[in-house]
Amino acid sequence: MYQTFIGLEVHIHLRTQTKVFCGCRSAFGDTPNTNICPVCMGYPGVLPSLNIEAMRMGMMVARALSCHIPEKTWFERKQYFYPDMTKNYQISQFASPLGQQGYVDIEGKIGSAIISKRVRIRECHLEEDAGKMIHAGAVSRLDYNRAGVSLLEVVTEPDMETGEEAELFIQQFRRMVRYLGVCDGNMEEGSLRADANVSINLPGEGLGKKVEIKNLNSSRFVRLGLAYEISRQGDLMDAGKPIIQETRLWNEARNETLPMRRKENAQDYRYFPEPDLPIFAPDAAFLQSVDSAMVELPLPRIRRIISAYGLGEEQAGLICEEKSLADYFETAVSQAEAAGLAKNDAGIKIANWLLQDVKRILGKEGMDISDIGAFRLHPARMASLAVMTAAGKISGKTAKQVLDAVAAEDKDPAVIVEERGWQLLSDPAQIACAARTVMQTEAAAVTEIQASATTDKRRSALTAYLVGKVLAATGGKADPKIVNSQLEELLREAAK
Amino acid sequence: MEIRDLQETAALAHLLMSEQELREAFPAFEEMLSFFAVMQAADAQSGDADGGMAASSRVVNAGYFRPDAAPPAREDLSEDMLTKAGERDERFITIPNVL
Amino acid sequence: MGYNPDKDFVQYAQAWEEKIQAFIEWRIGEELLPAPVTAAGNIPEEARTQIAGLPFAVKDNIAVRDLPLTCGSKLLEHFRSPYSAAVVRALEAAGGFVLGKTNLDEFGMGSSTDNSALKKTNNPWGIDRVAGGSSGGSAAAVAAGIVPYALGTDTGGSVRQPAAFCGVVGLKPTYGAVSRLGLVAYASSLESAGILADTTERCRAVFACIRGRDPQDETSHETPEAAPALYHAETGRAKKIGVLSPEAIARALAADATGSEALEIAVQASILEDEVRRGFELAQERLAGLGHTLAPVEIPSLKYGVPAYYTIATAEASANLARFDSIRYGARPDWAKNPEELIDKARDAGFGAEVKLRILLGTFVLRSGFQDRYYLRAQRIRAALRRDFESLLGDSGYTDTAKFDALLMPVFPSRAFGRGPSSLSAFAQKAADLYTCCANLAGLPALAFPASVEGGLPVGVQLMGRAWAEGTLLDIAEGYEQAFPFPHPEGFQAFWRQVCTKPL
Incomplete structure (x- = not known):
């Protein structure tokens, strides 16, 4: 009115x-x-x-x-x-x-x-x-x-x-x-x-x-x-x-x-x-000294990050909330890129980790997200984590644990993974072997999967159950994607 | 020009003046202002040609001013200055409460 | 080598001080160890010998660490400064000693020194006469021979007029030539530290020591390259001197005065006393006799100088004196129920009538609705006056050729006046500033020196110069002094010319 x-x-x-x-x-x-x-x-x-x-x-x-x-x-x-x-x-x-x-x-x-x-x-x-x-x-x-x-x-x-x-x-x-x-x-x-x-x-x-x-x-x-x-x-x-x-x-x-x-x-x-x-x-x-002291301002930076890295609007906004965080993000991504990872892939991984895990870790230390520049988790470490995950050396779940460990122990991710033996098992033959063993001990499940009366939904659930068993058998180290594909193949073979 | 103008002016300047004092000061005040009035005859141009800039100030560039660094070997006069205040309470200077 | 006061000197000084009361506080009789001489070698040797090992006095509105800074006011009666002014430090670094702080008109406002709330200072030439103001204490101390030189401040003539009243040399430098750090501000854009001295040689030396850019005063700066040197070989060169006609000025003032009582008083106040006119004419004859070329000049804007000066000066003063509220320093009233009352009472009790009047005027001319009519108009007149002077003396940037080396004019329409009902009224004293205030409005250097003695009292004359050309003015005055030695009051003894100091 x-x-x-x-x-x-x-x-x-x-x-x-x-x-x-x-x-x-x-x-x-x-x-x-x-x-x-x-x-x-x-x-x-x-x-x-x-x-x-x-x-x-x-x-x-x-x-x-x-x-x-x-x-x-x-x-x-x-x-x-x-x-x-x-x-x-x-x-x-x-x-x-x-x-x-x-x-x-x-x-x-x-x-x-x-x-x-x-x-x-x-x-x-x-x-x-x-x-x-x-x-x-x-x-x-x-x-x-x-x-x-x-x-x-x-x-x-x-x-x-x-x-x-x-x-x-x-x-x-x-x-x-x-x-x-x-x-x-x-x-x-x-x-x-x-x-x-x-x-x-x-x-x-x-x-x-x-x-x-x-x-x-x-x-x-x-x-x-x-x-x-x-x-x-x-x-x-x-x-x-x-x-x-x-x-x-x-x-x-x-x-x-x-x-x-x-x-x-x-x-x-x-x-x-x-x-x-x-x-x-x-x-x-x-006036030149004023101009050289200028930085890319938040709004233009948000827009650029959205288009350059394929992040969503909300995520880009959060990454750009503090200049130190945005700087960190771009440095880490460019380092991951230099190691051969695709820009968008690195961007999405790193953004997710920053906004969830790193934020949580900093919070526990009593630090603010803007203090990230001074933190032990430097961009190079973040980059290497992204590269390792993309290359399948570790699972996404493991990556989060690595983050916590790097922050706690101030070591490089590769060192942590090595020390803890967290590398993913990715050899298909070894995984197939473990899968066969599980299929034998879980014969009842296998039978039910192959029964024609079993619904698709039930079949997925049982398959996931078997995947879980294989992962457990490999101490969580098997690459779940490969477990999945190996199991699928073995089940198909067994059905013949 | 009235005594009231003088009173308002005194208030702005935080000069406490009684009715008596204002009446006594008024003639001298008026005398000066009528003296100032002669400046009207001099008014060569009207309006602020220089946009409010002080005619007597120099124009300088950045190198003229002070760089942002604490001067070396600066003496700390804070205790001396606190002693000079009329009333203090440890590190504070005190006055009767505003409220 | 320290300041080791001779017993004879101490007696001499005390006898004089008994009569003239020039000092607020002094350290006569104390043996003062020399401050370590730290001044860089940029002060010429001939200047250093005029300063090292010698005492000087400082007007009590210029800060000297741990000495009073009363400004002649009840408000600061018991205040001592925690730091020293840049000019004081410069002189101490060259081996000078502060003997004491001299009396002044309260906060520099006045032309007699009788506006001091603390004491009255008398003229060494006649103790029933004022010493002039506002730097009367400094002028009297030099005239009596207690110190060879003293520092003052000149806002509208406050160094030159007391110099003329007491028969000593008085220099107001170019605005910005000398740091104002440590000068209790009255009118920031008009004032400068100034020198009262026994000889022109001394004046030149002290100026050489105190001038220069101070990073803590951003209105100060170095003498430009193109300006005439302060020390050089050709001091005797004949100069072209423009002479102002006081009669023409009085006529110009009278033309505007129709109907206004205040302006009538102003016209009367501008007319030269017979003795002053004689001294002014004699000075002209003598300067011509020394080989200089004199020619009459006119300054059209000069008749607006005093109202413009007082408008700007009081406006700036009203702001500069606002800090005196007794909260951080200064005399606090015994009791106040709230801060408003505290401030009101402190200022009411602390400031004298003349100071209050000027604060009121200054507050008024800045008030919204009145600024155009008074303050802005005064600034325009100021700009016009500066242009008038530059057309005769040359511009401050030294891009053009000057018509004249200096301008000659009186200092003040009368010699040192007496006290009592027949003496000059407060308003008339202000109007009489017309010869001195224009140098402040234009920012130009001006030098007063004793021309003669008439009727038992000294008559001073004034030279105004191009910006940064103090040397030229001193040259002319020095030539005059050599031919016509400066007079002294009865009982004067030249202690300080006998002291021969070797470079430290």
Whole structure:
């Protein structure tokens, strides 16, 4: 009934070693007030000095969002008082941010909602973060470790229409910045934060009264907060009541948004160009350094992996969830290919193992799938496993056991198979011999198989039973395919 | 220009000023603003020809800025700075609670 | 070789300080061991000998580690800096010693030093007179011979005007020539560390030591290759000097002043005191006599200089002074029920009236709805003023030929004024900045030096130069000094010219 307009303001901590305007260490979780200096503490007489790496990372994000990078970009003072602001102005950007007017395509599923949408990016700009204030009874405690940490703010146009779209945007934005290596995307630690704004209106009437929602600490809360707010605004509109343009806080305990007490709306930031920093005109060499630091982004990579390796959409999406996993996958497959295995064959095997077994193994070790690059199960080992399985040296079931063993003992798959004697028995003569023995001990089954009254279904079941017996007789080492074909042949012969 | 403008301005600047103080400061404030008004005669061009860029700032390239590395042999002034704060609680600086 | 204060000197200095009260805090009588001389060899030898082993004073808005950084304010009355300014470190590395911190108008805002919340400084030429501002303490200490030179800051004339009032040399370098790291910011795009000195030779040496790009100040940079050398053989070459006519300026101001009381006051404030006019004319005669060519020049935008200056300066100041909320440092009120009240009370008690006025003005001219009318307009005037100067002096990139080597103008319409109801009002003092503030708006170097003594008080004149051409200005002043030695107040003794220091 109503049109919904949702925009997001996403802040990310850039993974620079030092803060954006001083040489202090930029890190999360250190002892309070240890990563501070007169500059980030706003002492009398200090001056900011721009960390060029923060600018480079910011422009990488701008590129990834197809933003225009202006000829000249500069900083501005955004003025307001707050105890966590050491200068009571924030060095930010305003008139000419480092990235302007881009877009990003989001594609995927949230719950049952299938989403494919282009979201326009208004701008991205570089700024400094404030310190942290923790309330403790009668006092508030200030920790300035975070003051001055490099922050990139990305502002979208209000192109999203549902909480699901906003949630997907955040998930995919997070994935993208992790791919670029510019941010770890940890919402719990606050290295990725999002504020949402939403308005509703009768169709065709344009944007409505915008409400901003803060304190959305996860992508899920973004969806829930927006859903609540859209519903609240819808109810007001239905009842003919006005919607107040304001900032509200998401309350996760009560599952609702509540108006903020602090009068944020009466802010006049009085922006003016930062006189302590020169204007930056990125030259060709610098832009080249931005471009060479770029990586293949998730969506294009997913599409390429689907077409290059024949994986399904869902599998490809899972493989590309983390860049380190996708890199691992492609390295392992190319190594398997080099050893003679067909690309698609290797791809499917390796993808399956990664998404099931390796994920499980890493989970047990307390590691995240993104840590795979550092894991003992290097791509070369994965490749050799794929080659062995394809060549019939081991069964698919054995392969999974080999994976566990390689992870546990840090040995090559070939060594594990050798030590455990897990090679498949593939000599047809030996298998035939074992099959004959089984046919003799299981004569009753053989007879029933050959009886014409036996149904096909019953016949298959009995054959499988015999295959199982042969496998058992060979200690599980016989290649089941060959067991099958040998048995079939022997049964045919016996029937004559 | 009214006293109310001055009052709003004082609030933005976090300058606590009583009615009395505002009334006393108002003449000097008004005097300066009427002095500033002479700039109207100088207005050679209208609009922001330079797109909001500061006329006095230099334009530089990347090599001018700071590389991302912790400076060697940096002195840790954190304890000294914590001592200079009006109130502290071990490693935190404290103020009366916001709420 | 350390600073080993002679007993005679200590007595001399204490007697003077009793009268002039130039220092907020000093270390007179302490034997100071020399800092290890670490300066690289890029300071010429003749400069080093002017600095090594000698004391200097530092204005109390420039950081010296473990010494006060009061900025003349109650808010920072008990604050001591944990680090030193780049300019201080440069001089210490060349063998200089910080003798003490000098008094100033609060946060650099004023033209008398009487705006200090902590004490009053008196002019060595007459203790009933102000020393000028805002670097009055530094100027007075040099004029009294307590130190051979001192550091100040010049935002709109705050080094040159007290230099003129006290009869010493005052240099405001090209914007960006000297690092601002450690200068408590008043107006970031306008100010520079400056030098108050006993001789032009000393001034040149100190400048050679402190100039240069500082990676921690990204508005600073090295002198371009094309700029004239600071030390060279041809200092005596005759120069082409453009002369501003104060009468023409007063007329231009009056033309705009119809109907506005404030502008009437401004016009009156711009008119030169008779003694200053005599000194200015005498300087012209003498310079012509030394072989320089003088010609009249006009700067059309100059009459808008003061309003543009105060608009930009107060705007930047309102942001620069926002950090003073007493949370991380500075005087905290005894009690506050919440942070809002804490900040309000701290600033109310900590800032003087002039500082509050300028913060209010600066906040106002940046407010949404007013920026166009005030701040943006002032920036445009600034750009026009810079173009006017460059058309006479040449551009800062040295791509064109200059018409003039320097411009000559007064420093301030009056000599050191007295105190009391008849002295210059706060507004008139601001309007009188018209000769000094344009060098700050244009970012150009300007040098004040004593031209003569009239009616018992020194009269200074000012040379403005092309960007990075401090050497040219010093050459002209040095020639003048050699022919017409700089005057000193009664009781002055030149201790520091007798100290002969060998290179360390």
